[in-house]
Amino acid sequence: ELKVEQNPLFLSMQEGKNYTIYCNYSTTSDRLYWYRQDPGKSLESLFVLLSNGAVKQEGRLMASLDTKARLSTLHITAAVHDLSATYFCAVDQLHYGGATNKLIFGTGTLLAVQP
Amino acid sequence: DGGITQSPKYLFRKEGQNVTLSCEQNLNHDAMYWYRQDPGQGLRLIYYSQIVNDFQKGDIAEGYSVSREKKESFPLTVTSAQKNPTAFYLCASSIQAFGTQYFGPGTRLTVL
Numbered sequence: 001e002l003k004v005e006q007n008p009l010f011l012s013m014q015e016g017k018n019y020t021i022y023c024n025y026s027t028t029s030d031r032l033y034w035y036r037q038d039p040g041k042s043l044e045s046l047f048v049l050l051s052n053g054a055v056k057q058e059g060r061l062m063a064s065l066d067t068k069a070r071l072s073t074l075h076i077t078a079a080v081h082d083l084s085a086t087y088f089c090a091v092d093q094l095h096y097g098g099a100t101n102k103l104i105f106g107t108g109t110l111l112a113v114q115p
Numbered sequence: 116d117g118g119i120t121q122s123p124k125y126l127f128r129k130e131g132q133n134v135t136l137s138c139e140q141n142l143n144h145d146a147m148y149w150y151r152q153d154p155g156q157g158l159r160l161i162y163y164s165q166i167v168n169d170f171q172k173g174d175i176a177e178g179y180s181v182s183r184e185k186k187e188s189f190p191l192t193v194t195s196a197q198k199n200p201t202a203f204y205l206c207a208s209s210i211q212a213f214g215t216q217y218f219g220p221g222t223r224l225t226v227l
Contacts, residue, residue: 043218099213105157
């Protein structure tokens with residue numbers, strides 16, 4: 001059974017600082033998504049990572065995937081208050097090695113960027 | 116504008132009632148999904164559908180039912196058999212069965 005763990009669960013950081021959110025998963029997959037959720041709102045797609053070594057960047061956020069370590073990271077560079085939100089990773093459950101698009105979500109990382 | 120709409124935004128249910136949550140998309144996406152989110156937790160898959168007139172159970176299907184009679188619509192019924200239905204319900208769609216899932220605005224269901 002695929003399990004997805006994120007850490008930290010809560011992250012308070014100052015503006016201008018760098019930090020990394022980690023997403024570990026328990027069984028083989030090569031398809032991972034990062035989403036952002038603002039309080040009381042829906043999920044916004046940030047990145048999709050489809051192969052080992054994949055790296056995607058958008059603004060101050062950069063995501064990477066290491067399928068051998070079953071680890072994805074979301075790196076925040078020079079944080080600003082607008083990045084305050086909850087960030088989820090989601091991993092595709094494979095079936096006989098093929099993608100299913102049945103996603104298992106992590107519990108989320110609540111990011112609070114302080115001025 | 117293309118997108119996913121969900122209605123109502125807020126829904127209150129009395130114990131023993133069935134309620135239906137609406138999800139409509141005009142993105143011409145083939146696949147649609149229903150998730151449940153409880154406070155402080157990630158999303159859990161209830162049902163999904165890859166084509167019209169076909170759907171599969173997700174990880175927590177008990178007490179829920181769905182239909183997919185049209186490509187653009189995927190309503191979710193929360194039945195009285197669902198013992199703890201209070202949650203935030205999110206509908207999503209993807210262009211194909213293996214594409215990025217895009218989410219609607221959600222319906223917040225509260226049992227009175």
